Amino acid sequence: MTSRPIHAQINISALKHNLSVVRSYTSDTKIMVIVKADAYGHGLLHIASALKNADGFAMLELDAAICLRNAGYQQPILLLEGFFSVAEIKLFKQYQLSAVIHNEVQLEMLALSKQHEIDVFIKINTGMNRLGFTPEKFPYVLQSLASNSNIGNISLMTHFANADDPVKNETVQKQWQCFNTTTSGLNLPRSLANSAAIIRHPKTHADWVRPGIMLYGASPFTDKTAAELNLHPVMTVTSRLIAIQNLTAGDKVGYGGLFQATRPMRIGIVAAGYADGYPRHALTNTPILVKDQLTRTLGHASMDMLAVDLSTVKNAQLGDSVTLWGEGLPVNEVARATATISYELLCALAPRVEKTLQNSQLNSKL
Numbered sequence: 063m064t065s066r067p068i069h070a071q072i073n074i075s076a077l078k079h080n081l082s083v084v085r086s087y088t089s090d091t092k093i094m095v096i097v098k099a100d101a102y103g104h105g106l107l108h109i110a111s112a113l114k115n116a117d118g119f120a121m122l123e124l125d126a127a128i129c130l131r132n133a134g135y136q137q138p139i140l141l142l143e144g145f146f147s148v149a150e151i152k153l154f155k156q157y158q159l160s161a162v163i164h165n166e167v168q169l170e171m172l173a174l175s176k177q178h179e180i181d182v183f184i185k186i187n188t189g190m191n192r193l194g195f196t197p198e199k200f201p202y203v204l205q206s207l208a209s210n211s212n213i214g215n216i217s218l219m220t221h222f223a224n225a226d227d228p229v230k231n232e233t234v235q236k237q238w239q240c241f242n243t244t245t246s247g248l249n250l251p252r253s254l255a256n257s258a259a260i261i262r263h264p265k266t267h268a269d270w271v272r273p274g275i276m277l278y279g280a281s282p283f284t285d286k287t288a289a290e291l292n293l294h295p296v297m298t299v300t301s302r303l304i305a306i307q308n309l310t311a312g313d314k315v316g317y318g319g320l321f322q323a324t325r326p327m328r329i330g331i332v333a334a335g336y337a338d339g340y341p342r343h344a345l346t347n348t349p350i351l352v353k354d355q356l357t358r359t360l361g362h363a364s365m366d367m368l369a370v371d372l373s374t375v376k377n378a379q380l381g382d383s384v385t386l387w388g389e390g391l392p393v394n395e396v397a398r399a400t401a402t403i404s405y406e407l408l409c410a411l412a413p414r415v416e417k418t419l420q421n422s423q424l425n426s427k428l
């Protein structure tokens with residue numbers, strides 16, 4: 063236990079509940095849980111342990127994948143950007159990791175790496191224009207991999223650019239049709255859907271769905287809250303008031319004096335700053351809870367501290383609890399107020415913030 067009061071509670075039963083919500087949407091589709099970026103900032107091993115009944119895991123970091131395999135997980139583990147060198151292919155074989163194949167260089171590496179049989183997911187670029195082979199190139203890629211005796215199982219995948227968008231449904235429709243046309247007649251497993259598509263586009267579920275953000279209890283949408291989707295927050299970041307200042311009209315707060323009081327007011331200083339993962343660009347009026355009461359930040363966060371308005375918080379005093387996001391304050395709301403998305407806030411949680419497990423059999427420190 064560090065004594066600095068900022069902590070992230072990781073609610074294991076909320077995580078399990080959210081996995082059951084994924085299941086409720088997908089019936090018998092297999093679930094590949096996305097645990098990239100240290101499980102969206104929540105801590106890989108404890109998240110994986112709570113999700114151990116998932117059908118597969120996916121991430122981009124090879125060391126994390128090996129760590130999971132060494133921890134005893136038998137499911138497919140998919141590396142979403144594949145391998146980056148011929149030498150890595152050997153590790154894929156050794157640890158039975160599956161690779162997304164999305165570019166020509168990876169095909170050449172596979173050709174150079176004769177004895178290392180691995181399972182692959184061929185990524186098709188159906189319109190997002192980030193990773194993947196064009197539909198025109200795909201038949202050549204498939205043929206080249208299918209005729210390579212060092213390739214194990216082949217699956218097919220794509221990724222949606224707009225599945226979270228309530229308006230641009232036709233973009234999903236176009237990508238879905240492109241994927242179907244490109245892969246028609248092939249009897250190979252398919253994977254398309256992220257959280258947003260799992261919820262909003264059931265016809266895209268195919269053989270494997272790939273939920274990320276919904277598992278962690280945030281909404282993938284701007285027009286629907288997590289609560290409306292029956293998702294429970296997994297990460298709650300709390301800290302405490304470590305100072306209280308009484309301002310008079312005209313007093314300024316923090317570096318640059320960005321906030322200026324127009325009347326006498328009480329403010330609190332919270333042990334939480336951008337080095338903990340709180341967004342520095344958050345402006346005055348970002349929602350925050352003090353003693354479970356909604357109030358607002360004042361000025362920019364500094365590295366280790368931020369200021370909050372105590373005008374509306376009854377009897378606030380030193381040591382009172384502060385919630386940055388999570389239980390009681392959806393991360394989506396903080397994200398909206400800071401012009402970013404829940405994903406970025408969760409992933410940015412700094413290693414120096416201690417994580418504690420809630421509602422797991424062993425109520426332990428991470």
Ligand SMILES: *Cc1c(COP(=O)(O)O)cnc(C)c1O
Pocket residue numbers: 096098142221255256257258272273274275276282
């Ligand atoms: C991150 C990622 C996902 C999960 O997306 P969410 O929006 O978090 O559900 C799915 N597929 C791929 C390829 C990803 O990179």
